[in-house]
Amino acid sequence: MAEAKAGKPIWPKASAPLVRAVLAGHSALGLAFAALIFLVCFSGTVAVLRPEVLRWETPQAPVVHEMKPEAVTTLRDEALAKYPGAHHLYIYLPTEEASRATVMIDAVEGEPLKQWTANADGHLVSEYATPWTEFLQRLHFYLHLPPTWGLIIVGLTGVALLSSLVSGVIAHPRVFRDAFHLRWGGSKRLQEADTHNRLGVWGLPFHVILSLSGALLGLSTLMIGILGMVVFNGDVNKVYNLFLAPAPIDDPRPAPLPPLEGMFAHVAQQSPEARVTSVFFEHPGETGQSVMVTGETQGRLDRGDYWVFGGDGKLLEGGHSDSTEMGNAILQGLYVLHFGTFGGWVIKIAYVLLGIALTVVTTSGVAIWLARRRDKGKAAPGWERVWTAFCWSQPPAYALAALVALTAPAISLLPVWGVVTLVAVALAALWPPRMLSRVLRAASVVLIGLVPVVHVALYSGSYTDGVAWAINGILVAAALACAATFMPLRAEAKAKPVVAPAE
Amino acid sequence: MTGAQLLTALILLAASVGAGLLLRRAWSQRSASRAGLILGAWTVLAGLLVVAVVPMGGPRGVFIAATLISVGILGVAASNLQVRPARAAADKASLAPEPSDRQSRAWRGVLRFLLAGPIGGIAAMGVAVAWTVWLPADAKTRIVAGGLVAPLLWGALMAWTLSDDKIIRATAVLLGVAVVTFGIAAIKGFG
Numbered sequence: 001m002a003e004a005k006a007g008k009p010i011w012p013k014a015s016a017p018l019v020r021a022v023l024a025g026h027s028a029l030g031l032a033f034a035a036l037i038f039l040v041c042f043s044g045t046v047a048v049l050r051p052e053v054l055r056w057e058t059p060q061a062p063v064v065h066e067m068k069p070e071a072v073t074t075l076r077d078e079a080l081a082k083y084p085g086a087h088h089l090y091i092y093l094p095t096e097e098a099s100r101a102t103v104m105i106d107a108v109e110g111e112p113l114k115q116w117t118a119n120a121d122g123h124l125v126s127e128y129a130t131p132w133t134e135f136l137q138r139l140h141f142y143l144h145l146p147p148t149w150g151l152i153i154v155g156l157t158g159v160a161l162l163s164s165l166v167s168g169v170i171a172h173p174r175v176f177r178d179a180f181h182l183r184w185g186g187s188k189r190l191q192e193a194d195t196h197n198r199l200g201v202w203g204l205p206f207h208v209i210l211s212l213s214g215a216l217l218g219l220s221t222l223m224i225g226i227l228g229m230v231v232f233n234g235d236v237n238k239v240y241n242l243f244l245a246p247a248p249i250d251d252p253r254p255a256p257l258p259p260l261e262g263m264f265a266h267v268a269q270q271s272p273e274a275r276v277t278s279v280f281f282e283h284p285g286e287t288g289q290s291v292m293v294t295g296e297t298q299g300r301l302d303r304g305d306y307w308v309f310g311g312d313g314k315l316l317e318g319g320h321s322d323s324t325e326m327g328n329a330i331l332q333g334l335y336v337l338h339f340g341t342f343g344g345w346v347i348k349i350a351y352v353l354l355g356i357a358l359t360v361v362t363t364s365g366v367a368i369w370l371a372r373r374r375d376k377g378k379a380a381p382g383w384e385r386v387w388t389a390f391c392w393s394q395p396p397a398y399a400l401a402a403l404v405a406l407t408a409p410a411i412s413l414l415p416v417w418g419v420v421t422l423v424a425v426a427l428a429a430l431w432p433p434r435m436l437s438r439v440l441r442a443a444s445v446v447l448i449g450l451v452p453v454v455h456v457a458l459y460s461g462s463y464t465d466g467v468a469w470a471i472n473g474i475l476v477a478a479a480l481a482c483a484a485t486f487m488p489l490r491a492e493a494k495a496k497p498v499v500a501p502a503e
Numbered sequence: 504m505t506g507a508q509l510l511t512a513l514i515l516l517a518a519s520v521g522a523g524l525l526l527r528r529a530w531s532q533r534s535a536s537r538a539g540l541i542l543g544a545w546t547v548l549a550g551l552l553v554v555a556v557v558p559m560g561g562p563r564g565v566f567i568a569a570t571l572i573s574v575g576i577l578g579v580a581a582s583n584l585q586v587r588p589a590r591a592a593a594d595k596a597s598l599a600p601e602p603s604d605r606q607s608r609a610w611r612g613v614l615r616f617l618l619a620g621p622i623g624g625i626a627a628m629g630v631a632v633a634w635t636v637w638l639p640a641d642a643k644t645r646i647v648a649g650g651l652v653a654p655l656l657w658g659a660l661m662a663w664t665l666s667d668d669k670i671i672r673a674t675a676v677l678l679g680v681a682v683v684t685f686g687i688a689a690i691k692g693f694g
Contacts, residue, residue, distance in 0.1 A: 016600055018666075024602035025665030029619070155654070159624075162658035167666065180527045180580050186587035198580045205569045215654035223650055226628050230685060231636060231693040242642050299560035327643025330651070333562060343559075343567045346512040350574045357577065372601075489586040 014173045026167035030365045033160040038362045040157050042394050043140035045355030048340050052467050057130040059468035061117040064094045064101045069264040074122030083107040089281040132405035135413040155218020161211040189371035196364040199357040206354040213338035245308045246316050251288035258313040263293050273297045302332035363391050385428035392440035393424030399447035449479035511558045519575025522547040618664035626677040627657035629684030636688040
């Protein structure tokens, strides 16, 4: 494609010293957080498909389009009969996106929840596990660290990303002048700068939303703690109580389970357009029990309203949360925006593409720094090898974890992922970046390509949930995309001279 | 997503690509029509944010449009990919600004880290808590708004403290902001 002549810049001109100073800060912050930002962005990109991956891990669950209150009652009773004394039950009803019903049972405190699929009549069908989804979720939410600390670190990573976006925009005086330049294959520094800037600038709304919502969600525990300390005399529960459903007074004496029909009728009357999506039971069968019914209304940017009923089946005081109230709407909207669950498959695919873009922005940022050092005669080959190994270790590490989850679900996936990552980084001591990149990309092609093959073989292709085919298709596409990186790019016959890298 | 909404999404994507092509044309030409193309493209993009509300609903439509606009224009930028012959040496005639070389005394590095990290964070939290306490709105809205202010401000303070060479001034400002904001928040309390 012929390169066009750049027009007159319309972006306000920033002074050179300011740009240089901001670039120095942008560079320092980006380098300090590069690995964390990469981990969070890469895992977040895959985690966009978390609900679909969960269904892919359980592709033979019964298809359920609708569950009546009587069926939910049956499901509750069967679950409690199987696990008497369960502290909590979480029943998820079919939605427009997922035609299935599941129940999660908190049978023994401190142990993993028991998970079962159910049929349309509310009968338990089979126990299931989703180890890869859980591995992915824990990696993205708190990096497999203790949750409180992990969330804070991920939130802080969101702040650093947000800050990098701010400084990146200020330090980019040619933002519109270079708006469509995408030059590959010439100067390494120019190539990486073009990639970094195009993906960074045109994806900016997405990058800001993701980093801001991620920072808020991650730092919420810390912020609530500080707010409680400063204005509530250290009582953080006063802050939490504003947002959480009212808890019944703890009373473990046995009591009959409340009928659910009246609760469903109440929700239908209060919010006729809402579809009940989940029913949570707290301390079922005790005098101090409660039932939370959540109903989602299509077309809204939230996770639905909830109603909390007591053991007598009556709505508790303050038991209704309206998601259209300003505070609720913003908070829930941020959650929905962060995970891309507000626009069906179109937005999911867009989020995956933009997530890849943000991940590439991170890798190219470090690559610019490395290329700049090389240009100045201060090359850092060690860091170049480590960064190449670390980044390209993630696709095969995730794929191998998925293969282990499918074939040996009892094995913990964190060591699998960790070993692949560490081995790749260790190989950086032996091989140059080009070799590392080639070997790890080849491993990615093989391992990612194997995942759908093994999945189809395990389930003989007899899926009840069509989303399994969709995820397999995405995996095949990912393997082909990795394979495509081996294809040489054909240079244009007449290349124009380089004007300026604009990192 | 219903069939009508899917169709709307595809129209939004197509219109975004169209606006991106107008912008690219404006970028590539130094002609009299350049201003008109830029104005037209940005009008289309702004219009998409408004139009999307009708079939998609309130804020949801705006965010669906914003997401698809990014994808559409990135597609246009990708279509402009130019592959050049590989060169071993870097471009020595680069006009790009270089990051400034700053004094590298250890205490400045430590102070800069503290300013961008904990001190900036405390100052941002102070503003957020004061905002939460003083904002005239219901309790939940105030807390969520304060929650949004904190990371936004912390990010901005990080960008500032990591780029400003006058770090003693930055230290004084941040410590002052923290003391004042936590003070006025504690005085009023959460009424």
